[in-house]
Amino acid sequence: MAFVHLGPPSMKAIGVLMTCEMHSYIEEELAKRFNLFKLWNYSSFSAFSQVHANSIRALVGNAKVGAEAATIDSLPKLEIVSTYSVGFDKIDINRCRERGIRVTNTPNVLTDDVADLAIALALTLLFRISHTVNRLCQHSAFQFTTKLSGKAVGIIGLGRIGSAIGKRATAFGCPISYHSRSEKPDTGYKYYPNILDLAANSEILVVACSLTDETHHIVNRQVIDALGPKGILINIGRGQHIDQHALVSALTEGRLAGAGLDVFENEPDVPEELLSLENVVLTPHVGSDTVETCMAMADLVIANLEAHFLGKPLLTPVV
Numbered sequence: 001m002a003f004v005h006l007g008p009p010s011m012k013a014i015g016v017l018m019t020c021e022m023h024s025y026i027e028e029e030l031a032k033r034f035n036l037f038k039l040w041n042y043s044s045f046s047a048f049s050q051v052h053a054n055s056i057r058a059l060v061g062n063a064k065v066g067a068e069a070a071t072i073d074s075l076p077k078l079e080i081v082s083t084y085s086v087g088f089d090k091i092d093i094n095r096c097r098e099r100g101i102r103v104t105n106t107p108n109v110l111t112d113d114v115a116d117l118a119i120a121l122a123l124t125l126l127f128r129i130s131h132t133v134n135r136l137c138q139h140s141a142f143q144f145t146t147k148l149s150g151k152a153v154g155i156i157g158l159g160r161i162g163s164a165i166g167k168r169a170t171a172f173g174c175p176i177s178y179h180s181r182s183e184k185p186d187t188g189y190k191y192y193p194n195i196l197d198l199a200a201n202s203e204i205l206v207v208a209c210s211l212t213d214e215t216h217h218i219v220n221r222q223v224i225d226a227l228g229p230k231g232i233l234i235n236i237g238r239g240q241h242i243d244q245h246a247l248v249s250a251l252t253e254g255r256l257a258g259a260g261l262d263v264f265e266n267e268p269d270v271p272e273e274l275l276s277l278e279n280v281v282l283t284p285h286v287g288s289d290t291v292e293t294c295m296a297m298a299d300l301v302i303a304n305l306e307a308h309f310l311g312k313p314l315l316t317p318v319v
């Protein structure tokens, strides 16, 4: 008798909802495997859910649009939320737990890019790269720049990304210290249990922790003042880590030397005052937007969904 290899069961009938537009690769790869619904093709979430709520077994969100309690509650068949981001602050984790909904994210694959961007922001700011390009074109006045090598770098949050930033800054000869909930073993870095002490002892302060109720506005006016008028603040975490109002006043009043920001408090809005400042470098939340990383993140989202629907262990579970 001949054996017929049936292969893995098709998942084409499984309804997956994407909450907003992402890289075309993830859209195409999800559409090849699942019955993909794109929320942005509907006039509103309620217009979508009135017709399709019962078809959705998985939701794919990102750092911008995740799954809040109302969304989760409107999807009675939802089994898994797989976010195309490492941060899961846009997902109501407690509601997922209550409903027995699994949650996955995309750690590791984006660590290098985000750490690279932190260093790039610092270098661009200190070497005034965008200004010197302008000077080349406009023959404007010469201004000295500032070294990165050897500067004291303080890192808030020594997780995967914070550690990768530490590794890079070490290669620039920078002494590293950090603040986090608890001291990490064997880092060789100085630990400050108090963030004000970290700021007071840093020339460059980098925000690399995850966003939680405890880390909301972890960088406030006091921390900025402790960093001081020669200090540089870099944020590749979340806009809500920094009291943006306090930051703008410090930059305008000369109480802080400069800031390199990939994230903002009310994205995609960036305050006019920030846009008009000379001592900032701003990027629009692009820390993991390289082609290579977007593809690796998409593959991880899909691998998690496939594992879930095949009854296998999730690759990167949060819940």
Ligand SMILES: O=CC(=O)O
Binding pocket: 063, 084, 085, 086, 087, 088, 110, 287, 288
């Ligand atoms: O901000 C980006 C992410 O959380 O992956």
